[in-house]
Amino acid sequence: MELVYSSPAKEWVEALPLGNGRLGAMVYGDYKHEIIQLNEETLWSGRFDKTADNPDCASHLDEIRNAIFSRDYKKGQELTQKYMVCRGIGSAGGYTPDGDYGMYQTAGELHLDYALSDDTVTGYRRMLDLDGGLSKTEYSVDGLKHTNYVFTALAKGRLEGLLGCRISADGKFTVKLSYECRDASVTYENNTITVTKSFPDSIAFAVYFSVKCDGEVTSDDDGITLSDITQAEIFGDVRTTYVKPDREGKIKPSSDPALPLDRCKKSVAQAERIGIEDMYSESAIILSSFMNRAKVALRVNDRSPEMLTTDERILRVRRGESDAGLILLYFAFGRYLLICSSYNCVLPANLQGIWAGDYSNPWSCDYHININIQMNYWLAETCSMPELTKPFFEYLRFISEHGKRTAEIQYGMNGWVAHTITNPWGFTAPGEGASWGSFMCAGAWCCQHIMERYRFSLDKNVLRENYDIMRGSAGFFLDFLTLDPNTGYLATCPSNSPENSFFAPDGGRYSICAGPTMDNEIVRELFNNTAEAADILGVDEDFAALLREKAARLSPIKVGKHGQIMEWSEDFDEPEPGHRHVSHLYALHPGCEITRNTPELMDAAKVTLKRRLSGGGGHTGWSRAWITLFYSRLGEGNACLDNLNALLGKSTLPNMFDTHPPFQIDGNFGGTAALAEMLLQSHDGRITLLPALPDNEDWKNGSFEGLSARGGITVDCEWRRGKVVKFTLKSTKDTEVTVFADGKEYSCRIIANRPTVYEFLA
Secondary structure, three states, rough: EEEEEEOOOOOOOEEEEEOOEEEEEEEEEOOOOEEEEEEEEEEEEEOOOOOOOOOOHHHHHHHHHHHHHOOOOHHHHHHHHHHOHHHHHHHHHHHHOOOOOOEEOOEEEEEEEOOOOHHHEEEEEEEEEEEEEEEEEEEEEEEEEEEEEEOOOOOOOOOOOOEEEEEEEEEEEEEEEEEEOOOOOEEOOEEEEEEEEOOOOOEEEEEEEEEOOOEEEEEEEOOOOEEEEEEEEEEHHHHHHOOOOOOOOOOOOOOOHHHHHHHHHHHEEEEEEHHHHHHHHHHHHHHHHHHHOOOOEOOOOOOHHOOOOOHHHHHHOOOOOOOHHHHHHHHHHHHHHHHHOOOOOOOOOOEEOOOOOOOOOHHHHHHHOHHHHHHHHHHHHOOOHOOOHHHHHHHHHHHHHHHHHHHHHHHHHOOOOOOOOOOOOOOOOOOOOHHHHOOOOOHHHHHHHHHHHHHHHHHHHHHHHHHHHHHHHHHEEEEOOEEEEOOOOEEEOEEEOOOOOOOOOOEEEEEEEEHHHHHHHHHHHHHHHHHHHHHHHHOHHHHHHHHHHHOOOOOOOEOOOOOOOOOOOOEOOOOOOOOOOOHOOOOOOOOOOOOOOOOOHOOOOOOOHHHHHOOOOOOOOHHHHHHHHHHOOOOHHHHHHHHHHHHHHHOOOOOOOOEOOOOOOOHHHHHHHHHHHHEEEOOOEEEEEEEOOOHHHHOOOOOEEEEOOOEEEEEEEEEEEOOEEEEEEOOOOEEEEEEEEEEEEEEEEEEOOOEEEEEEOO
């Protein structure tokens, strides 16, 4: 599948993304002045700082709790803001070049200047091939066709994984690299470009490009000039000295730029030996092997939108027209982005995947773990790409180690804890603002992915390797939970429902409270999952029993005066009825506490969503994607389609990036996960086929292949006139499963490595 455009990108959000997990590139496709903007996953400013944890917090917890339990929310919030925050300026320091928290940033831009004028250029077209990971720009000059190719090779075996370009030219063009951050060294020598820089008390990095052509190459302080040529090849790499610091800061990166420069030179030399064609073809095989694992097809009656460019199709949807094919392209694009930002790399996909066009990016382009990083990886399991969760799991272990320091210093407690924001330097303290940054269930939410990885694979090694992370998180909450005298339940206090607020009885607007619904849902799930993991592994019998006992003492999910799921322990009114977070529906998705087996709560969830949307909710891309996932779990296919169209029409940029606004990649990943959940679900003890299929005509006939269900099962399905006509189950183990389709249940026995096929009359 391809993204297609009829003109060059005029700005970054129109450029086309390439990535190999470690390197990212944005290609503008301009025939006069090409720009290829560069990123490397570990190119972060900032540094390790263990002083962010606030030792003043622990001794004031009782004071804060007493204020909240006495319903003096004003005092409770003031005290929380005073003590339950980090020391220093926190993430606000990320917006300065030398702040401790740091920021993900660009590695600069490669500029290619051609001596062309608009009146000589015809037949322009640029494309992004999602199956091969190739940006292609085509045009003719005085009738002679030119094609430029750019790709970022995925590393495997002999491939180092770097950027390659093949440029078609007629006569002359110049190459230069723009890196505008201070204290950087940019040099041009013969046919090479070098950029090096060191960040204060932190990493060093290097950018290195080699240019080869069939003509003459000269260089000076302004760049490299290629003359009398018809074709050129460019290889480039970006490296840093980043290593994950330990929680004492004894392991730290080198600030010597010679080290990453040497690695760049070696990888570029290796690529030149392999050759650009072999380098691309080997990379394309890797990418396509991921992309081909899951497929969705619809028998769309009107194919005319496919004749339009991608940006024109987005505009049509914005005007209210339908384009089922664009939704399928969006589904492919989301999977492509996750491969490009999570394949064989060190750090997980951040708020923008691996693509950031500036030196100062929104929210530091960091890791928000109060939904954003989790949403990035929801599609990995259902779309059969579990290997891509590896950097996320490795990062979870990293923050769990640093979170032990935070638990001890900030709270005087055991286990580990991480809050709303994190970075590559081990920041696990609360943020500088308690109203948004003190959400201490964020790390516990990440632990859900461990149990989900096990449930999809049934691989006990997943639990053996990660049980200590779950246990450590549960251990913290065993210490942190306290009895709420107003409800009689154990509660987190102080806490908040992510980034939302409520009106208290005194008329004030506050965010700090006791026992918000989302906390109860996450902690109950964490306790029960950890106990289940202990049972499976045959360990910690007494600890598992304690967790189950404590889980039963958390407040159940409650229905409020409007028939909605209550967000707080009391039925408060909301200042923002359309708030972008819908945290209290965690138990609907990604949790599975609200299911077909709890019809009253399902009905209350529908009321909750109706109230959120009628209040203006879903106005950010990731929020709209989450709402679509909620409706998929509710079996509301038409509502899913409406929200997917809203996601495309209102929150999708010309290059198909999601916009919060601004660009934030979790909406792409959440929208992709939502389509998979509309077609297949397995969270409630059975496999359900087409649980949220829209009754729109374009969705009446179709098929999917390779979607994954819990239990280690891969599913294919075909449907006609909205009814399943065939489904196939595959597993590497003998197993039995219940499949629900078109109102009927089927008890299915699967023989290992032998497809089980059920066919029905259309």
